[in-house]
Amino acid sequence: MVKNTIAIDAMGGDKAPKAVITGLAISAVRNPNTNYIIYGDENKILPLIKNREHLKKVSKIVHVEDWIRGDEKASKSLRRARTTSMGLAISAVATGEADAIVSAGNSGALLAMSIFGLKKLSGISRPALAAVMPTVSGEVVVLDLGANIDCSSQNLIDFSVMGIVFAMNVLGKPYPRLAFLNVGEEENKGKNIIHEASGVLESSHFSSFYKGYAEGDKIITGDFDVVVCDGFSGNVLLKTAEGTAKLCTEYLKQVFSSSLLGKISYAIGRASFLSIRKKMDPRKHNGAVLLGLNGIVVKSHGGTDSIGFAHAVDLANEMSIGKYNELIKTELDKLNPIHDKK
Amino acid sequence: MVKNTIAIDAMGGDKAPKAVITGLAISAVRNPNTNYIIYGDENKILPLIKNREHLKKVSKIVHVEDWIRGDEKASKSLRRARTTSMGLAISAVATGEADAIVSAGNSGALLAMSIFGLKKLSGISRPALAAVMPTVSGEVVVLDLGANIDCSSQNLIDFSVMGIVFAMNVLGKPYPRLAFLNVGEEENKGKNIIHEASGVLESSHFSSFYKGYAEGDKIITGDFDVVVCDGFSGNVLLKTAEGTAKLCTEYLKQVFSSSLLGKISYAIGRASFLSIRKKMDPRKHNGAVLLGLNGIVVKSHGGTDSIGFAHAVDLANEMSIGKYNELIKTELDKLNPIHDKK
Numbered sequence: 001m002v003k004n005t006i007a008i009d010a011m012g013g014d015k016a017p018k019a020v021i022t023g024l025a026i027s028a029v030r031n032p033n034t035n036y037i038i039y040g041d042e043n044k045i046l047p048l049i050k051n052r053e054h055l056k057k058v059s060k061i062v063h064v065e066d067w068i069r070g071d072e073k074a075s076k077s078l079r080r081a082r083t084t085s086m087g088l089a090i091s092a093v094a095t096g097e098a099d100a101i102v103s104a105g106n107s108g109a110l111l112a113m114s115i116f117g118l119k120k121l122s123g124i125s126r127p128a129l130a131a132v133m134p135t136v137s138g139e140v141v142v143l144d145l146g147a148n149i150d151c152s153s154q155n156l157i158d159f160s161v162m163g164i165v166f167a168m169n170v171l172g173k174p175y176p177r178l179a180f181l182n183v184g185e186e187e188n189k190g191k192n193i194i195h196e197a198s199g200v201l202e203s204s205h206f207s208s209f210y211k212g213y214a215e216g217d218k219i220i221t222g223d224f225d226v227v228v229c230d231g232f233s234g235n236v237l238l239k240t241a242e243g244t245a246k247l248c249t250e251y252l253k254q255v256f257s258s259s260l261l262g263k264i265s266y267a268i269g270r271a272s273f274l275s276i277r278k279k280m281d282p283r284k285h286n287g288a289v290l291l292g293l294n295g296i297v298v299k300s301h302g303g304t305d306s307i308g309f310a311h312a313v314d315l316a317n318e319m320s321i322g323k324y325n326e327l328i329k330t331e332l333d334k335l336n337p338i339h340d341k342k
Numbered sequence: 343m344v345k346n347t348i349a350i351d352a353m354g355g356d357k358a359p360k361a362v363i364t365g366l367a368i369s370a371v372r373n374p375n376t377n378y379i380i381y382g383d384e385n386k387i388l389p390l391i392k393n394r395e396h397l398k399k400v401s402k403i404v405h406v407e408d409w410i411r412g413d414e415k416a417s418k419s420l421r422r423a424r425t426t427s428m429g430l431a432i433s434a435v436a437t438g439e440a441d442a443i444v445s446a447g448n449s450g451a452l453l454a455m456s457i458f459g460l461k462k463l464s465g466i467s468r469p470a471l472a473a474v475m476p477t478v479s480g481e482v483v484v485l486d487l488g489a490n491i492d493c494s495s496q497n498l499i500d501f502s503v504m505g506i507v508f509a510m511n512v513l514g515k516p517y518p519r520l521a522f523l524n525v526g527e528e529e530n531k532g533k534n535i536i537h538e539a540s541g542v543l544e545s546s547h548f549s550s551f552y553k554g555y556a557e558g559d560k561i562i563t564g565d566f567d568v569v570v571c572d573g574f575s576g577n578v579l580l581k582t583a584e585g586t587a588k589l590c591t592e593y594l595k596q597v598f599s600s601s602l603l604g605k606i607s608y609a610i611g612r613a614s615f616l617s618i619r620k621k622m623d624p625r626k627h628n629g630a631v632l633l634g635l636n637g638i639v640v641k642s643h644g645g646t647d648s649i650g651f652a653h654a655v656d657l658a659n660e661m662s663i664g665k666y667n668e669l670i671k672t673e674l675d676k677l678n679p680i681h682d683k684k
Contacts, residue, residue, distance in 0.1 A: 231525070236558045236575050239557045240558035242558075243558060247562050262614040266611065272598050273597075
């Protein structure tokens with residue numbers, strides 16, 4: 001039985017520490033062999049944890065009064081790594097005390113502090129932010145989502161390795177299908193960095209996984225398990241998909257509440273409507289992961305509730321128990337000598 | 343009364359020439375003062391037009407047997423500008439015989455031939471592909487959508503001018519609100535070309551229209567009338583929004599057909615379901631426009647039917663009757679001296 005430890009920033013997010021601790025309690029039931037080190041204001045955390053025996057017995061609370069504010073600049077936060085709940089939780093991973101950190105706090109600060117504190121995995125040119133998105137038939141992992149605005153072909157190759165291992169390890173797909181996000185499916189379409197990375201993958205041991213280019217409308221059709229792109233495009237992709245899905249549910253609400261027949265239809269089909277809402281529930285896919293560092297870093301959405309936070313902790317558990325980072329190293333070694341370990 | 347002429351490529355698109363001619367007939371009812379020059383195979387066009395008196399009397403058919411295939415390479419198509427329906431329709435705009443061209447044919451060929459045949463508008467650094475997307479409360483024009491993979495800040499400024507005039511002229515918004523697509527709303531977020539273009543707009547006569555940066559989820563909320571981006575990001579935005587909307591309607595269908603209560607609910611709420619489908623009908627927003635050339639170029643979706651093609655012809659009519667290109671020149675002159683007319 002693998003025993004692992006997760007560091008929790010209890011003070012990050014709009015509903016901290018309540019959503020954090022109640023979410024943690026939910027995940028702790030599903031992952032009974034994990035220990036937690038909780039960083040934050042003891043006076044607020046203790047009352048939340050005291051009636052949750054199963055969580056209490058696997059948790060250690062480290063009292064910290066200071067925390068990174070949601071609107072704080074990332075550059076400024078770096079100076080407060082030794083005094084804040086987020087900074088100290090990252091340090092626990094850096095020293096090896098914990099295998100992963102989960103925070104719902106300031107994204108920019110979490111990225112900057114993690115990159116600075118945990119350092120890059122050997123062989124990885126740049127870390128990448130990855131998230132799982134729902135598709136018609138399952139799930140797809142997309143990276144980078146904004147950690148790198150400009151990317152080189154080497155970055156895209158490294159993202160591919162990290163994405164393939166993620167799909168195998170976390171999504172449970174033994175033969176992941178990978179595509180580069182592009183503006184057309186033809187070979188000569190799009191950016192040069194994509195063409196270059198494409199050439200490398202085609203001649204690597206990943207060639208059987210590599211399926212070419214995909215446009216934005218083909219990401220959620222379920223044709224691919226891994227989609228790789230630069231951080232700017234990835235952010236546009238993720239945010240646009242979120243916004244459009246929200247617009248659709250907004251339309252649904254408007255239309256069915258504006259007429260009597262619509263209301264009756266809603267009352268009768270309530271189970272169907274709820275099943276759609278459940279299918280599109282963003283909490284199920286809460287948790288972006290910063291890949292490519294010496295340690296697992298999971299960013300929960302700042303506005304999420306306890307159910308969403310629990311999913312983020314589940315993800316950290318899966319990745320640390322599954323030894324994600326060790327598998328990355330193995331795959332990078334296989335990619336040699338074409339991979340130049342920059 | 344303004345009289346204008348539109349050149350029609352009758353042979354482009356999956357359902358040509360039938361969807362083209364029937365669509366044209368629909369638009370001709372709505373735009374009674376427009377003349378059409380129809381390029382294509384007379385033997386196929388004449389039977390479609392013969393019972394449509396209102397269209398027949400404003401149309402001239404130019405018999406051309408050759409046409410650009412859907413899978414033809416853009417570079418190859420350039421050599422066939424003088425022998426194909428698409429090429430000759432563009433030539434009609436170049437010679438001044440027509441004000442606009444509408445085609446549902448090969449996008450790459452239409453872009454390449456139009457840029458080559460019509461030349462850039464004086465003062466515009468690069469043409470851009472623009473399209474109107476639906477929002478919660480109305481419509482937003484987004485550009486560039488893929489004509490330019492890499493962009494300079496000057497390109498973004500020119501796209502802004504073209505977008506603002508489009509919103510005023512075609513969408514009927516006297517005070518359009520413009521944003522740059524970016525990965526965050528803070529000033530220091532994202533690409534340098536965006537920061538530079540932002541600085542120019544802030545100190546220009548457009549400053550009251552310029553609202554800063556927008557993320558992908560804020561495009562369809564109705565907060566903006568014009569969204570400017572490089573062609574790669576724009577393509578990702580458009581395709582992702584299309585794909586996600588399709589996924590939502592797919593979910594709806596699945597869920598309501600999988601249970602008896604769902605089916606009853608659908609039967610009762612049919613009007614509401616149809617109203618959603620109507621709201622999200624892509625045919626209403628069919629027609630991407632290539633802006634910044636000496637002539638109006640409208641690209642209809644290749645797979646659209648007559649209703650979709652009619653909307654594309656409507657768009658060409660609005661822009662040529664509204665003297666879109668002349669307004670661009672006026673605004674560019676006002677932008678001087680900061681605009682360096684590259």
